[in-house]
Amino acid sequence: MAYATIRDVAQQAGVSVSTVSRALNDSGRISERTRARINQVIKELHYVPDSRARSMHSPHSRTIGLLIPDIRNSYFADLAYLIQGELLAHGFQTLICTSTQGDSHESRIQVRNLLGQHIDGAIIVPGPRSQETLDELTRRGLPVVYVDRTSGDRRQVDGRPVPSIDSDPLPGLRDAFKDLVKHGHSRITMVPGPLEESGTFREREEVFDDLLNQMDDLQDPTRDVACTRNDTPSKEGAFNPELLRQWRNQGVSAVIFGRSQDAIQVIKACQAIGIGIGRDLSIVTFDDLPVFRILTPAIATISQQIDSMGTRCVRMLLNLMAGSQTDSVRLKTKYLHRASVGQPPGQAGQYP
């Protein structure tokens, strides 16, 4: 139960604590003999240096905080996995904090905990909590990197913006659009995701709107769609079972989802009431989760380069901690066509 201390080791080895400390850190000169003796004792006593006491001297705790909305989402789980691995490779520990999306009380506690640990930096997926609590972190000039989402134009105490790494929805969204049009869809709508939660969802919606407008001159029918969207009862931007009926009434034949959870909801709902995905309704969603590949039909996705997101954000943070200026990064999204995109109903046989 009782942890052995450096003093126990010193005593047992018949040397002073500082000698043991030196042996621990390879600092200063030590005779091979005493070093061997000390290591011997360390083994015997199963001594492990107390990293807390250790970190009180250096300004570094070699611990990075990772704040993610919900680890149960496989997208974030992947991200966490990658980040923890990368950090470990650089000798840092990761303190993963997941908080229930909405619960600002809980997230406040989490942030407090992080701060209390005197973390060296933080990697954050900004959620709705951001504005309220994140200042607590950035205020002190703690190196922080935003991942997957940006969060307005938050600035650190020194006036520098918090660098972020996220993905540019345009390339993927554009190609998704093209693919849908190619398949004959003219009434396309979007379920962006909870708009109030992150600017990411808002941006996806805006880009979608822009694309619609650009198509305007070429594809008259899509015009209607823009109107369609305003009638949407889910102002929040998340999916809502009511939407299915509405789409049917308005002749919407394709939907793009800004958030995988919503897509999954729709897939379930469609299965329940017998709407054939890829036939009655074509869908595309952001985030290329493993699930989407094994569903029948497979779901077309707009993939974010999650691997490089994970590794690069760590690099960015380490850069920041080293004091160098670090710019925000946008990764390209990539559209992956799959069978969930088919022709609109009533056009069967028209197109290969």
Next chain:
Amino acid sequence: MAYATIRDVAQQAGVSVSTVSRALNDSGRISERTRARINQVIKELHYVPDSRARSMHSPHSRTIGLLIPDIRNSYFADLAYLIQGELLAHGFQTLICTSTQGDSHESRIQVRNLLGQHIDGAIIVPGPRSQETLDELTRRGLPVVYVDRTSGDRRQVDGRPVPSIDSDPLPGLRDAFKDLVKHGHSRITMVPGPLEESGTFREREEVFDDLLNQMDDLQDPTRDVACTRNDTPSKEGAFNPELLRQWRNQGVSAVIFGRSQDAIQVIKACQAIGIGIGRDLSIVTFDDLPVFRILTPAIATISQQIDSMGTRCVRMLLNLMAGSQTDSVRLKTKYLHRASVGQPPGQAGQYP
């Protein structure tokens, strides 16, 4: 960048450090006036007490280590989520450590890190690493609970066994068996999962074998299956694409998976080569992941009560930390029939 210290607060408030400390801990008597003044200064300075320095006095760090094999597995992600939430509710921080399953070097580092943090206890999903590294934790008499799997009959330094909470495969497996037989299957096999990784998989296999033997008197055909299994080239127990051909040759019409990953592999493989699940091949798998509900056909599962597993293991650990004897717990598994279980090919129309 610089964190405010208790001294800064004391100075600013014009009191001594000990007074501030008292205000922080609600210990001792303090006049309302100074307390208010101190809290005021704390706010102004954004002071957060250093939990490391704090925990050096009490023998408690109020931090629990959580060791899980792979956070990307939604089953473990769920578990981690539940556990972290429950611990937070009890005022504990969770240090989540995920390590690549096989990498014993990495897991050793992780364990070192945990130990260095002077964690108050640990919740562990024992993996292959167990035997080698877990002793490091239990040896000191650190309160440890095993979750989801047991790990041989490891004992702590005081001779007490490490309590574990896992699930009894029998109820679910028995019902799965019944259901398969009811649907007319007589050649059933199992892919238990990586046997060397955990006794859990071995147990599932053994229970499966027992069930086969029990059926022996009643159902002659299942006898063949027992033989089938021994020919299996994957001694490790994990799925292997070769198996599909083999099953076809041997007339295996139903497979039970001890591990969801293997089931997912098979589903993919079947899709690729056009084997119809629930028609050509019936499958059942452990772990009722969300994926299995939305696949078509939906996959029959043997569900573990993950929610109570998550909350109860925390209770067990807290109990242990409080010094009380704690027994191991086995939760019941439950079979959930879904469309992935149909009749064997060639018997269509025979059974409703």
Next chain:
DNA sequence: ATGAAAGCGCTAACAT
């Protein structure tokens, strides 16, 4: 009710 002083486990000057 508050302050002074000792000490938690460790590191980092200073000695020697």
Next chain:
DNA sequence: ATGTTAGCGCTTTCAT
């Protein structure tokens, strides 16, 4: 090459 001494930020006697 090793020991002594002072802290790191905090809690906790023991005084006052």
